[in-house]
Amino acid sequence: MQGALIVTVLSIAALFLVLTILIVVGKAWREFRDGWRRTRRRALEPLVLKYAHGSDASVFSAMGGAIAKRDRVVVEMILLDHVSRVRGIEHERLCRALDELGFVDRFLANLRGSRWFRRAKAAENLGLAGAKRATSQLAAALTDEVPEVRLRAAKALGLVGGRAAVFPLVNALTEPNRWSTIRIADILTGMGGEVVKELMDAFPKLNAHAKLAALDILGRIHALEAVPWLLSRLDDPESNVRARAAHALGAIGVVDAAPVLRKALTDAAWPVRAMAAKALGRVHDLEAIPALCVALRDREWWVRANAAEALKLAGPPGLEALEGVLEDADPYATHQACLMLQGAGILDRRVAELAGNGEMRSAATLVILRFVEAGQVSRLRELAATHAEATVREALTRLLPQETATGAAR
Amino acid sequence: MSIAKRILVAEDDPVTRRFVVSLLEERGYEVLVAEDGEHAIATAATAQPDLIVSDLVMPYRDGYEVLRAIRTDERLKNIPVLILSMRDHEEDIVRGFEQGADEYIVKPFNAREFVSRVRKLLEPRRA
Numbered sequence: 001m002q003g004a005l006i007v008t009v010l011s012i013a014a015l016f017l018v019l020t021i022l023i024v025v026g027k028a029w030r031e032f033r034d035g036w037r038r039t040r041r042r043a044l045e046p047l048v049l050k051y052a053h054g055s056d057a058s059v060f061s062a063m064g065g066a067i068a069k070r071d072r073v074v075v076e077m078i079l080l081d082h083v084s085r086v087r088g089i090e091h092e093r094l095c096r097a098l099d100e101l102g103f104v105d106r107f108l109a110n111l112r113g114s115r116w117f118r119r120a121k122a123a124e125n126l127g128l129a130g131a132k133r134a135t136s137q138l139a140a141a142l143t144d145e146v147p148e149v150r151l152r153a154a155k156a157l158g159l160v161g162g163r164a165a166v167f168p169l170v171n172a173l174t175e176p177n178r179w180s181t182i183r184i185a186d187i188l189t190g191m192g193g194e195v196v197k198e199l200m201d202a203f204p205k206l207n208a209h210a211k212l213a214a215l216d217i218l219g220r221i222h223a224l225e226a227v228p229w230l231l232s233r234l235d236d237p238e239s240n241v242r243a244r245a246a247h248a249l250g251a252i253g254v255v256d257a258a259p260v261l262r263k264a265l266t267d268a269a270w271p272v273r274a275m276a277a278k279a280l281g282r283v284h285d286l287e288a289i290p291a292l293c294v295a296l297r298d299r300e301w302w303v304r305a306n307a308a309e310a311l312k313l314a315g316p317p318g319l320e321a322l323e324g325v326l327e328d329a330d331p332y333a334t335h336q337a338c339l340m341l342q343g344a345g346i347l348d349r350r351v352a353e354l355a356g357n358g359e360m361r362s363a364a365t366l367v368i369l370r371f372v373e374a375g376q377v378s379r380l381r382e383l384a385a386t387h388a389e390a391t392v393r394e395a396l397t398r399l400l401p402q403e404t405a406t407g408a409a410r
Numbered sequence: 411m412s413i414a415k416r417i418l419v420a421e422d423d424p425v426t427r428r429f430v431v432s433l434l435e436e437r438g439y440e441v442l443v444a445e446d447g448e449h450a451i452a453t454a455a456t457a458q459p460d461l462i463v464s465d466l467v468m469p470y471r472d473g474y475e476v477l478r479a480i481r482t483d484e485r486l487k488n489i490p491v492l493i494l495s496m497r498d499h500e501e502d503i504v505r506g507f508e509q510g511a512d513e514y515i516v517k518p519f520n521a522r523e524f525v526s527r528v529r530k531l532l533e534p535r536r537a
Contacts, residue, residue, distance in 0.1 A: 081425045088520035180521040390439065 005180040019265045048078045051092045051097065059097035067101065076103050083128050095130040103350060113136055116146040123149060127156025133181035135160055139168035151183065156216045158187035166191065173210035176248045183211050189220045212244050219248030227252060231260050239269035246272060250279025258285035265291050266309075270300040277303055281310025289321045295334035296325055312344050319346055326370035338376040347371065351383050354395040368399050377401070414440040418459040420450035420476060421494070422468045422483045430463060430494070433521055434528070447471025447472050453470050454486055461531055466495040466502065471478065480508040490531040494519065 044063070051062035060066065067075055076098075083094040098104055107129065110122035123141055126134045138160065141153035154172060157165040171224035172179045188195045199214045206214060215233065217224045224385055230252075233245035246264050249257040257279070265288070279297050280288040288310070295307035311318035321347070325337040339346055346367075353364035371380060377400060384396040417439050421427040427443060434441045442457055443530060444450035454462060460481065466473035480486045491514040493506045496523040506514050513527050 045428060046432060049429060050436070053433055053436050082429055085426050085518050086521055087518050088522055090521040091518075241529060 007145070027266050033266055034350055037074050037077070037319055040071055041078060042292055043119040044071060044074055045078050048075065048094075048097070049082070052082065052086075052093050059100050061152065072101070073182050075101065079103070080125060080128055083130075083337070091130070098129040099131065104129050106108075106136070107131070107132055109381070111141060111359055116144075119144065120146070120149045125154045127152070127159035131162055131166075132160055133137055133161055133162045138165070142168050142172060150179070154184060154187055161191055161194060163194065163198060166195045169212075170198055170202045170206070170214070173213045174207050176209050181209065185217050185220075188217050189379065191223055193223065193225075195221070197212045198225050200226060201231050207241070208238070212236075215241065215248045219244075219251030222252050224254065225356035226250060227254050227257060231257060234260055234264050234272075239267075239272055241267065242267060243271040243275040245274035247278050250282040252270075253282050255283050256284060257284050258288060261285070262288050264290050264364075265295055270303055273298060274300065274302040274306045277306035277310050279294075281306070281313040284314055286314060286317055288373070289318055295328040296336055297328070304332055304336050308340045312340040322346075323367055326367065326374070331374070334374045335376070337372050338371055341367075342376070342379055347379055348383065351380070351387065351392060351396055352389075354392045355389050365399065368396070372400060414438055415461065416440045416442065416459040417461045417463060417528070418442045418444060418453055418456065418457065420447065420453075420462065420464040420468065420473070422446055422465060426465075426494075427520075430524075433525065434502040435474060439528075445469075447473065447476045450476050454480060454485070454489065458485065459489060461528060462489055462491045463494055463528070466489060466493060466497055466506070472507065477506070477509040477511060492527060492531060493526065494524070 002131070004383055013331065019371075047063045048059075051059050052299050054062065056062040064076075068392060078079050079094055079098050079101075083091060083098065086094070101128070107122040109124045110118045110129075111134075113122070118140065125370060126138060128394050135157065138153045138157050142150055142157075143272055144150050144153065145230060169184055169191075172184045173181060173188075188199075191281075196218065199218060199225065203211060203214055206398055215230070219231065227249065227335060228248050230245045234242050236242050236245070242264065246261060249261060261276045261279050261283070262285070267273050267276065273295065280292060290309045291315075296311075297305050298304050298307065308322070311322050314321075319341065322337040325333050326336075326341075328334050338347075350364040350367045368380065372376065380400060383401060384393055387393045387396065417434055418440055419427060419430050419434070421430060421443070422445055423456060424445075427445070430445060431441045440455055443461060445467040446452050447464075450462070450464060450468070451471060453459075454476075461478075464473045464476050468476075471479070473495065477491055477493075480491060488510040491510065492515065493511045494515050494517060495506075496503070497503075498515045498516040503516075504513050512531055513528065515524055
């Protein structure tokens with residue numbers, strides 16, 4: 001019995017000893033390997049960078065002929081580290097070196113591997129290497145069973161670029177259950193102008209979800225060449241498409257779109273009216289001011305709010321129009337006008353004008369009384385108590401309703 | 411024989427730092443390096459470089475603090491400063507110029523554009 005116990009204890013001790021030795025040896029090996037790689041990196045990195053900055057046709061000649069097998073992993077690390085940090089000719093030369101040294105072929109082989117983390121890493125590296133010849137394999141990886149591999153393949157396609165890379169990404173927009181639309185939209189947006197034509201061509205075949213994402217992307221990349229196409233989307237039978245098209249036109253900010261956006265202010269669907277109002281504000285269309293004043297009386301809050309914001313963005317003529325709206329019989333319109341005028345600092349300016357004389361003081365008094373009638377007195381009360389000039393405080397206090405003035409004084 | 415212009419590179423990312431240093435040395439500049447903002451200010455004060463290339467996000471003192479320190483030091487305030495940063499928001503760029511940067515380049519950057527801006531900043535200033 002005692003013998004069996006001793007054997008058990010010794011066995012466990014031996015097991016722990018072996019495990020400890022393995023851990024220590026493993027750690028020592030990793031440290032030795034990292035140290036060796038650092039040493040080799042110090043020797044090889046200047047050669048790689050000399051190639052990147054120089055004009056050697058081949059990375060081999062820049063590095064003095066062949067690269068030793070043991071150095072390949074270090075060279076790969078150097079190339080991948082630098083390729084993501086630069087653009088332009090240096091970037092192209094580093095990408096070419098990755099292909100010339102056979103790393104792209106190895107990444108492609110790994111992309112077909114059985115371990116998902118190797119496939120994910122290979123997809124990422126193919127993107128960094130800008131490997132256009134890997135486009136079809138990366139597109140195929142968009143159907144990988146592992147989401148991480150799919151996502152890295154999508155990002156890689158975004159980095160590789162080109163029309164062939166755009167199409168599978170646009171298709172991915174149609175599968176919101178497999179993909180995060182936001183991520184795919186971000187990738188397509190990052191690709192810039194090259195996605196415009198593909199998005200417009202693919203649009204009729206996209207599902208409703210993807211159509212909206214496509215319109216947003218065109219707006220985010222400020223696709224000027226898509227403006228005529230977006231304008232025609234304002235006639236789409238689907239109201240969401242019309243609304244997003246109006247939003248995209250506003251994001252692009254082309255004043256040529258203003259006449260069509262003004263027409264969209266009378267659209268039957270309120271989201272279209274709201275987005276058209278917002279877009280008109282972004283394009284600073286002064287001709288839209290009368291129509292935006294009408295939109296301040298819209299039955300939908302979003303339309304009123306966006307129209308008021310658009311008038312504020314239109315600058316002095318828009319702010320003047322908002323002051324005119326203060327006399328409107330519609331309390332919703334006057335409320336929005338008060339909010340914008342206060343936000344733009346006009347109310348404070350009018351209060352300061354109470355210190356003046358004649359016409360200026362009369363105009364200021366009128367505007368302040370309209371605020372009082374609309375019940376928007378909180379800022380006025382604050383100014384009546386805190387304004388730097390005593391004459392202004394006194395004049396303003398006289399304009400405020402008696403009970404309010406008392407409250408402010410207290 | 412012309413004396414090589416001296417450039418201080420303040421950058422905490424070692425890969426970018428080595429890339430920038432090799433790029434500038436290749437063009438014949440004398441390059442000093444600082445791995446953080448604190449070190450950058452100290453090196454600038456002692457070495458008085460002809461140009462400072464600085465990152466914005468760095469340990470101890472960030473690039474804005476480096477800029478402030480340079481611009482408020484009588485001996486250093488005329489040294490041109492080029493910001494090389496990943497921050498590409500309008501506010502960051504505007505803030506950089508407001509604090510006294512002469513150039514702002516966003517990473518990842520085009521090496522040739524960077525070199526030509528460096529060259530421009532090192533030209534004698536027009537009166």
